[in-house]
Amino acid sequence: MSEVREIKVTNDVGLHARPAAVFVKTAAGFSADVRLQNLTRESPTVNAKSILSVLSAGVEQNHRIRLTADGEDAHEALEALCALIESNFKQAEA
Amino acid sequence: MGEQLSGLGASPGIAIGPVFRYEKQRLRAEKVFVEAPDAEQAALQTALDQAAAELEELRARTAQEAGAEEAAIFEAQALFLEDPELLQQVTSLIEEESVSAAYAWDQGTQYYSEMLRALDDPYLAQRALDVEDVAQRVLAILQDEDRSDMRLLQRAVIVAQDLTPSDTVSLPKEMVLAFCTAEGGPTSHAAILAKALGVPAVVGLGSSLLTLENGAQVIVDGDAGLLLLEPDEELLQQYGERRRELSSLRSKAEARSHEPAVTRDGVAVEVVANVANVADAEEALQYGAEGIGLLRTEFLFLNRDEAPSEEEQVAVYREILQLMGQRPVVVRTLDIGGDKPAPYLDLPAEDNPFLGQRGIRLTLCLEELFQTQLRALLRAGHSHNLKIMFPMVSNLNELQQALVHLQAAREALEARGRAYAKDVEVGIMVEVPSAALIASVLAQHVDVFSIGTNDLAQYTMAAARTNASVASLANPFHPAVLHLIEMTIAAAHEQGRWVGLCGEFAGNPLAAPLLLGLGLDEFSMSPRAIPVVKEALRRLSSEDARDIARHALTLPDADTVEAYLKSVQEASNERAGKCHQ
Numbered sequence: 001m002s003e004v005r006e007i008k009v010t011n012d013v014g015l016h017a018r019p020a021a022v023f024v025k026t027a028a029g030f031s032a033d034v035r036l037q038n039l040t041r042e043s044p045t046v047n048a049k050s051i052l053s054v055l056s057a058g059v060e061q062n063h064r065i066r067l068t069a070d071g072e073d074a075h076e077a078l079e080a081l082c083a084l085i086e087s088n089f090k091q092a093e094a
Numbered sequence: 095m096g097e098q099l100s101g102l103g104a105s106p107g108i109a110i111g112p113v114f115r116y117e118k119q120r121l122r123a124e125k126v127f128v129e130a131p132d133a134e135q136a137a138l139q140t141a142l143d144q145a146a147a148e149l150e151e152l153r154a155r156t157a158q159e160a161g162a163e164e165a166a167i168f169e170a171q172a173l174f175l176e177d178p179e180l181l182q183q184v185t186s187l188i189e190e191e192s193v194s195a196a197y198a199w200d201q202g203t204q205y206y207s208e209m210l211r212a213l214d215d216p217y218l219a220q221r222a223l224d225v226e227d228v229a230q231r232v233l234a235i236l237q238d239e240d241r242s243d244m245r246l247l248q249r250a251v252i253v254a255q256d257l258t259p260s261d262t263v264s265l266p267k268e269m270v271l272a273f274c275t276a277e278g279g280p281t282s283h284a285a286i287l288a289k290a291l292g293v294p295a296v297v298g299l300g301s302s303l304l305t306l307e308n309g310a311q312v313i314v315d316g317d318a319g320l321l322l323l324e325p326d327e328e329l330l331q332q333y334g335e336r337r338r339e340l341s342s343l344r345s346k347a348e349a350r351s352h353e354p355a356v357t358r359d360g361v362a363v364e365v366v367a368n369v370a371n372v373a374d375a376e377e378a379l380q381y382g383a384e385g386i387g388l389l390r391t392e393f394l395f396l397n398r399d400e401a402p403s404e405e406e407q408v409a410v411y412r413e414i415l416q417l418m419g420q421r422p423v424v425v426r427t428l429d430i431g432g433d434k435p436a437p438y439l440d441l442p443a444e445d446n447p448f449l450g451q452r453g454i455r456l457t458l459c460l461e462e463l464f465q466t467q468l469r470a471l472l473r474a475g476h477s478h479n480l481k482i483m484f485p486m487v488s489n490l491n492e493l494q495q496a497l498v499h500l501q502a503a504r505e506a507l508e509a510r511g512r513a514y515a516k517d518v519e520v521g522i523m524v525e526v527p528s529a530a531l532i533a534s535v536l537a538q539h540v541d542v543f544s545i546g547t548n549d550l551a552q553y554t555m556a557a558a559r560t561n562a563s564v565a566s567l568a569n570p571f572h573p574a575v576l577h578l579i580e581m582t583i584a585a586a587h588e589q590g591r592w593v594g595l596c597g598e599f600a601g602n603p604l605a606a607p608l609l610l611g612l613g614l615d616e617f618s619m620s621p622r623a624i625p626v627v628k629e630a631l632r633r634l635s636s637e638d639a640r641d642i643a644r645h646a647l648t649l650p651d652a653d654t655v656e657a658y659l660k661s662v663q664e665a666s667n668e669r670a671g672k673c674h675q
């Protein structure tokens with residue numbers, strides 16, 4: 001099973017710092033292979049379960065990213081990651 | 095007979111013990127080919143597990159000592175150890191090229207730290223440093239490289255080039271006997287930390303300090319600014335005795351630390367604490383602080399991804415205010431500049447941050463952040479004895495603007511129908527010479543002055559206290575600084591305002607007669623300095639102190655002022671000794 005989504009990152013630090021860590025930990029919770037591309041920077045597609053790769057994608061506020069998931073729980077993985085981004089990582093702070 | 099090195103005494107006291115070299119020498123891994131790559135993979139895994147355990151230990155300790163925000167740094171570092179891409183790269187390098195785990199790890203981590211650095215983003219540059227930090231930790235384990243050197247396992251004298259705040263976080267405080275640094279001035283971080291811990295420190299000892307070997311026995315004399323190498327039996331005995339004397343003096347002072355500091359002629363002097371978080375405030379009470387003369391609020395704003403919310407700030411301020419009950423608490427609004435790690439503020443790097451947009455200059459430009467902090471303070475101050483103080487004020491206009499902001503915050507709370515501190519006193523830090531020179535103008539608009547002698551000395555003498563080659567110039571005993579202090583106090587008293595002093599100077603018992611004589615109303619210092627300063631004040635009469643201050647102001651330079659005050663102190667010690675007999 002494979003699924004692709006594009007989404008704008010709106011929280012003020014982008015995928016830096018704690019949001020990046022939360023993002024990676026969430027992705028790592030799924031068995032599907034999850035990959036991320038920063039469309040705004042046109043950077044290469046990277047492993048969304050790797051904190052170093054996600055940081056080096058340099059996703060800042062208002063950058064658009066493409067998420068691709070491949071595997072049994074691909075749909076659930078993207079649901080969870082997009083919910084995280086859409087909430088501006090709010091539930092992660094609670 | 096051993097040699098000695100001399101530097102600047104930055105925190106008083108005597109320590110005797112082994113040297114611990116604190117250094118961040120970068121480990122490298124040579125390209126080594128191995129016959130059994132599998133064994134290397136296993137070694138890598140073991141090293142990663144050990145590093146993870148160390149980071150967890152560091153995180154837990156930092157959370158306790160410095161708070162959750164700082165501890166999060168180590169949590170993030172631990173995540174690097176599990177990074178699938180990094181591990182993939184390292185394991186396949188071992189596998190395919192039959193190289194050692196250390197070499198593969200060094201290569202892999204370097205690749206990522208360079209990539210993060212190349213993105214030219216100050217936040218990512220910090221993360222590159224974190225990657226290097228983790229890389230070094232694992233490399234040291236793999237190479238079995240002096241791990242005992244990197245970990246302080248026994249009580250020791252810390253010897254370093256210089257120490258940054260992040261270095262000091264990683265030192266187990268109960269193991270530190272003293273600090274000795276090759277660089278640094280009397281208000282460098284090592285000095286400030288030493289005073290806070292109540293251990294001696296000598297700074298500016300020069301590069302020959304760094305030739306000392308781990309474990310070498312030394313004596314640190316924080317009063318004389320000396321480091322004695324390879325001391326013989328006689329010296330050890332002599333210093334051992336002095337150390338015992340000092341500690342008995344200290345315990346005597348501590349036994350009375352909760353009594354007020356009343357001079358021989360019956361003048362009660364307020365002795366309060368400088369604190370930077372809740373734990374400090376607890377310590378302040380423990381050492382007999384009668385309030386807080388300086389609550390630094392930077393801790394709430396640094397090393398995080400976004401500004402703290404009003405609610406978060408209210409909760410923290412309230413916790414400290416509740417701890418202090420009805421004792422006065424002077425809170426300083428955010429005092430940072432371009433040299434501080436607050437990525438969400440996106441502050442431009444400045445060539446000269448100490449003369450740049452910092453303190454009130456910065457917060458006046460960050461309206462939302464400033465309003466949020468002021469509202470939070472006003473709310474938390476409700477039914478407590480809160481005073482709000484603005485840092486780095488250099489002219490009347492800045493003060494007037496700050497007061498307009500404060501009024502706006504009051505009105506916002508009024509409109510929301512919130513309870514807040516309605517008649518909160520307002521003050522400024524006097525730390526820029528211009529503020530001292532126009533103190534009589536500024537005093538018409540505020541209730542409180544607090545003299546910040548660390549900055550006042552550095553700005554008056556045009557000598558950065560972080561620059562070892564000139565730091566000794568930024569000496570608050572210099573008559574130029576003393577005259578500014580005198581002017582500030584006189585101008586404030588003329589208009590019925592009170593004056594505190596919250597630099598390191600206030601915690602120096604040598605300066606007590608001088609500051610009392612200049613008419614200082616409130617002494618604010620590191621909590622641990624309180625008992626000894628209270629005891630020093632109890633020995634004085636305010637009338638004698640006035641004469642002492644008057645004489646000190648006529649002296650030509652800092653050295654003669656210090657020498658004069660030492661002679662005053664010795665005379666007073668002798669008198670005290672006779673009284674006890």
